[in-house]
Amino acid sequence: MELVNVLHMNAGDRECSYANTSALQKYVILKSAKVLEDTIEDYGTNGFSECFKLADLGCSSGPNTFLFVAKTLANVHKACAKKNLKAPDEFQVFLNDLPNNDFNTVFKMTPSFYSKLENDKALGRTLKCFVCGVPGSFYTRLFPRKSLNLVHSSYGLHWLSQVPENLLDNNKGNIYITKASPPGVYEAYFNQYKQDLTTFLRMRSEEIIPDGRVVLTILGRRASDPASKDCCYLYELLAMSLHDLVAEGSLHEEDISSFNLPIYTPSPDELKTIVESESSFCVDILETFEVKWDMRDEDEIIKSGDSSGKFMAKTARAVMEPLLASHFGNSFMDQIFERFDKHVNEHLSRGEKGSYFNILVSLRRK
Template identity: 40%
Template sequence: MDVEKIFHMTGGDGETSYSKNSTLQKKASDKVKFVTLEIIEQVYLMTAPKSLGIADLGCSSGPNTLSNVREIVHTIEGICQPAPPPEFRVYLNDLPTNDFNAIFQALPDFYTDLKNKRSQPPILYIAGYPGTFYGRLFPDNCLHFIYSSYSLHWLSRVPPGLYDDKCRSINKGSLYISKSSPPQVPKAYSKQFQEDFSLFLNSRSKELVSGGGMVLILLGREGPNHMDRGNSFFWEILSRSLASLVNKGDVEKEKLDSYDVHFYAPSKEELEYLIRKEGSLKLDRLEMFEIEKDVCDDGTSYGTRVAMTVRAIQESMLGHHFGDAILDDLFEIYGKMVDEEMAKEDICPMTFIVVLRKI
């Protein structure tokens, strides 16, 4: 399965779109927004550029994307007053399958909003920049600040170590690392993450100017156990949901046995080790946090909201492999299973914020 050609958040603004179902990601970025804005402020004061280069890697589409740009512009404008701010060069990056059109269609209103609130609007250039961030994207020394939220836990590919010499999955019945997975499975996932993350760091270090900074927000796990009751447990529930459709005869068992996700939740120790080993960037901050599980005003259960979020993220991959016809039933079952598990014991998906600098 060619991840780069298939994987994307669900576009548009329909009921299953990422635009309508990315509030959990927004809550995470908002929780650590003060860190993001503090770093962009420090980078600007240290480098004092006339043209400020910013990249959002894995930008997706929907309101979160331009919200981040607006906050950064406001912050830099506040530092510069009464002098005019620098010009802003903003590169919005994601895979070519991303719904860039939705972003472009939102730009006229975004620019109008900036102009209406200022006597002298900022000089702002925004461009879509399709391509995988596992490798070079930009020229040397052209960026001052890089931001990536909820993207780096997605691997460049399904780890090849999950397959035997006849290209059959060794992780039958599971989408990710589970208690039934053979020892080669966590090793394969860890190896792929090491390769991808190291390549990401090396590529970004060449693209950042000296004094440039980077803020990364990604899912992870607490401690060495891959099968914690956090992010990996949500994949366990999705495996069970698909298994229930197998039992009903709606999904072939062979289809389930041959499906593996391109996801990895690293530990704090893994991140620290890989950053030190790659060596091109200085680690300033690495913290773990959890998003509070608030009550939805319309009475929607937590499980339903998680199901809609996961669907907006995984619909492209699941639809390609299993067919779109199963998706409604699959995520109805999934939402109910999440609620049932939450009634027994809390599920605690953890998120990291990582701050890196180029010396």
């Protein structure tokens, strides 16, 4: 399975498209906003260049795509006003994702984004902003040397460049790290993550100017145990949903045993150790925060009418469907996520809590 061809969010504007079911991701971006603001203010201590160049890696599509961009432009102007600095005359924005990302939706949104900038009185002047799409894996070089001021990625770096090797015989019946997985499974996942994150940092170190910044929000885990519930249980519920179809005769056990998620959720210590080992960046800020699986407030729940299970099934489907469909086939998607909805509701009805553990880090290029 070539991940570069199948790893993308659901395109378009149907009910389970990423554009319509990315409220969680928006919530996380907003929770990370203060660190982004502090990073830009610190970066601007000695002033900004005439053209400020920023890249969002793993931009996906839909309403969240330009949220980081808008906040960055506002933060730069806020920092300049606070320190009586000259603001950049121009901004160059690079929106990156894998080639099968729904860039058509992204490009259709640019006129609306430009219009909002023109009408934003808070910026105080006419602002020139140039947006372009950059297809490709962020585990490769994407930009010329020393060309970027700021790099951002939210919920992108838990995705691996490939499924770790040698898992098929060791992780039977599972789709990720579980308590039942032998130690070799964790080692394979961690080694792949270490290799990928080191590559990511090395690529960015060539593309970012000295003292340039990187702000990352990563799905991680609180515990040192790689099979802890705070990072793995949702994937176990997904595996249960697949096993339901085996019990019903729709799938075969070997279908599951031959599938492993290309995901790794690091601990803060693992992340920091890899950054320090690669040595191109300093860790300026490292924070963690948790977000409930169902982060909607009461009004949002009433308005949508969706249970927590259904809400999470839609969210997971928007992200996971292309990957699952490439292995199990399109015809099983409704069945898989109907059962996932049921398992989530059963889990929460027992009084179990569910949350995403997030690592938020701001790095400075040495």
